[in-house]
Amino acid sequence: MPGGGTSGGGSAHDHEPRTMRVAGLDVPVVTASAVVVGTGSAGYCAAARLAQLGMRDVVMVADKVNAGASRNAGSDKQTYYKLTLSGGEPDSVREMAQTLFAGGAMDGDNALAEAALSARAFLHLVDLGVPFPQNRFGEFVGYKTDHDPRQRATSVGPYTSRTMVERLEARVRADGARVLDRCRVVDVVTAPDDAGGRRVVGLLVLRTDVPHDGAASPWLLLRCASLVYATGGPAGMYATRVFPNGQWGAAGAALRAGVRGKNLTEWQFGLASTHPRWNVSGTYMQVLPRFVSTDADGGDEREFLTEAIDDYGRLLSLVFLKGYQWPFDVRKARDGSSLIDLLVYRETVLRGRRVFLDFRRNPVRERLDPSALSAEARDYLDRAGVLFGTPVERLRRMNDPAYRFYLERNPYLDLERDLLEVDVCAQHNNGGLVVDAWWQSNVAGLFPVGEAAGAHGVYRPGGAALNSGQVGAMRAAQFIAARRAGGAVVGDAGVGGADRAGVLDDGAFAAASSSTLAAAQALTEAATARAAAGTPDNTGDLLREVQRLMSAKAGPVRSERSIREALDQVRDWLAGYGETVSADGGSRRSVDRVFLVRDILTSAYVYLSAMADYLAHGGRSRGSVLYTDAMGGLPRVGHGPHARDELDLPEAFRLTLDDGALDDQVQEVALTPGEGAGEVTFTWRARRPIPEGGDFFENVWREFREHGNVW
Structure with missing residues (x-):
């Protein structure tokens, strides 16, 4: 095989590794027009959409295919947010866009795209087999979630995102895309573009299933023209987190490559169980569990909410509200349900105690007194038929799958017998890597999608992240297929510019990736030499x-x-x-x-x-x-x-x-x-405003005939 030649270079459809000489090392190189990093719902959606648009030349990579938040995270009733598709309540694309935009610090073109494409993205999942509930006439019914003025939310239960991943993965596997497992992102490889900026030309990963001190190279270079970055948020930054084990993120590599961050300050925190990691939202709160804290060894048990909330009815009503006001919201910390998050934080962080939910006994009093509840809470629980018994009895009546979830874990927890340890955990990064209206970053050819993308603002409706991931993946795929699908191998890093960038030939790619690989090799050699020296x-x-x-x-x-x-x-x-x-x-x-x-x-x-x-x-x-x-x-x-x-x-x-x-x-x-x-x-x-106008049919039709849907 050629080492660092300057011509020929190999096909842009060469998914089998070819050994190249880069930075003095023999390294396998996989070539594709597009590489998707991440095997969550956004990553698989991008790969499926690219295939749908005629691009079969796609390779996916992941550190662990079966890890990640999409496949392993959820709640009592994990929410997907979309345009209203049932009933007589009025809704519109513009109104949904305004709801998203009203969260603050969100760009309007992203909000409009997420609203306009929400129905299409949702129905794509339905057609793939995700069983979102519909009535006998075909309406997809909904409910109201946090920061939602309508009833746009829907769910398939605790595992909405897992079901999405499974159906999307099946589609991608059927399309024949190659999926490479055990690949740790090390660095994004870039080169200059015609506009004076940088563009993606590849990715360096460490093959974690290959020994570093063996004969085979642990490095793998992926050569491409487009990189869909579906790596999730930087979950590994926090110790107290509800992100599942194996969800780490790879924001650092993108930031080192020059991709700008956007709204990075905007994290979402909320109450979650710690073993296993799981959001305790929705029914878990609405059934009114008892909050207790203990010392580090499990002794000195006491109900601590009453220290600050001595009104029995007020305490119960605030706990109830945590069900659909689940994320910690600082606006609700001053006389609102998020005061509970602060009281839990005081116990765990400031006092060094442990906090548990007790579903075996009612809060404060032995028997629940419904008359003390707020009218909202009392009416809801009355309609659910659960103004009786203990919290776990109410939970099993309202949402038995939420009770059974903990029974199915290993080791299992029986909420009829066991306390459930909780804390205020990092749950989602609303900020992320900068994206434009097509989810392309400031580095040409790099498209952050899903939680990696900084598409949200300060607040977002519950479930909007799942919609954003599907829409962003679709937008990225559309742009790549229309503007960046030229698979011809070219020898000059600037040929074709930012829109028609091709895949570099061997010589140009070796030159572009040499310093990246050399730095990674040097870091590894220095680290292992220190250990070898004691x-x-x-x-x-x-x-x-x-x-x-x-x-x-x-x-x-x-x-x-x-x-x-x-x-x-x-x-x-x-x-x-x-x-x-x-x-x-x-x-x-x-x-x-x-x-x-x-x-x-x-x-x-x-x-x-x-x-x-x-x-x-x-x-x-x-x-x-x-x-x-x-x-x-x-x-x-x-x-x-x-x-x-x-x-x-x-x-x-x-x-x-x-x-x-x-x-x-x-x-x-x-x-x-x-x-x-x-x-x-x-x-x-x-922030970019919500785009106005452009809806006169004849003009849009003309533009569509001339440019397709990408202009």
Whole structure:
């Protein structure tokens, strides 16, 4: 096989690895017009849509095919958000777009696309076999979710996203796309484009099923013209998280490649069980469980909500509201249901105790007193026929699959007998990598989709993330098929420009990827040499330390001081990483963690920098984050003359709500690798408005005839 030749280069449909000489190493190279990274619902959707549009030249890669949030995460009734498709209640694309846009800091073209294509994306899943409920006349009925003025939400139960993944995967397998497992993302390979920026030409991954000290190369290069980045959010940054085991993200590699971050400060946190990791939303809260805390050993059990909420009826009603006000919302921390999240946080983080849900006994009193409930809660539970018994009896009557979920885990939990440990966990990153109206980033040819994409704003309706992933994948596939499907191998990195970029030939690709591969090889050799010389493997310790630091200093409760402390520590770790990391060269897991930890440190560095800049820009508490403000107020309970103002709560809970001044602004963040940890710069811009006009049929028809649906 040719080594680093400058012509010929091989076919753009060569999915079998070809050995090339790059940076002095013999490395297998797989070539495709498009590579999809990630095997969740967004990644599989992108691959399926590309095949549907005639592109069979697609390769998928994943660190673990069966891991990830889409396949393994859920809740009592996992929600999918879409345009109303039942009943007589009026709805429209424009109205749904406005709902999404109203969340703040969201670009209007993304909101319009997510609304306009929601029905098409939803029905695509239906046609693939996802059993969304419909009535006997074919209407897809819905319900109201958080931040939803209509009844646009639907569900197939606890495993909505898993069912989506399974049906999409079956479609992709039937289409014949190649899926490569055990591939850790190391770095994105880029080259200059005609516009003076950068464009994607490939991806370097570490094959974690190949020993680093063996005869075969553990490296794999993927050569492509387009890269769909469906890697999920940077879940590995936090210790206290509901993301499933095996969901890590790969934001760091994209940030190092020059992809800008967008709205990185906007995380979503919520109550979740910790063993197993699972959202305790919906019915789990509506059946009114008892909240108890214990010391570290399980002793000294006590109900702690009553310390701040001494009104029995108010306490029950706030717990009920957590069912569909599940994410921590700082606006509801001042006399609202999110006060419960703060009280749990006080127990676990500030007091070092453990918190459990007890479904065996009623809160405060032995018997439930329905007359004390708010009218909303009492009417709902009455209509469900559960104004009786214990929380677990109510749960089994309302939603037995939610009860049985824990019975089916290993080790299993029986909520009729066992306490369920919970905490306030990182659940979703509403920010992410910057995307335009076609989900293309500022690096040409790189398309972040799903949670990796910064398509959301501060708030979003429950289930909007699943819709966004399907729509973003569809938009990316449409653009790639229309503008970037030229598979001819070309020898010059600039040929074809940003829209018609082809796949580089051997010589050009070897030149573009040489420094990336050489740096990865050098980092591995240095880390394994340290371990061989007697320095203990520290990859696992570093991973745990950065996760604990992020949860302690940059979780749902943050301050300017805590962010600065975390940023200083992460900057030091990252700047000295190449000189301090030590990895057992005989352990594939240890070598894998060299790059996993580097990716998490890169992400944490950029994310913490964004948080510090947000505060410097005048940002205050908003979304799912409380920023401590010594001049602010503490949460309270009640209304009017009977309100309990300034509850006896920690000073860390003093807050000033954001006044909305930044809702029309978007923060973008760029990392420039260099000395030390590199330089992080910021840009604040007005968010793109919802596009107006363009709906006169004759004009749209003419444009469509001339350009298709991509212009």
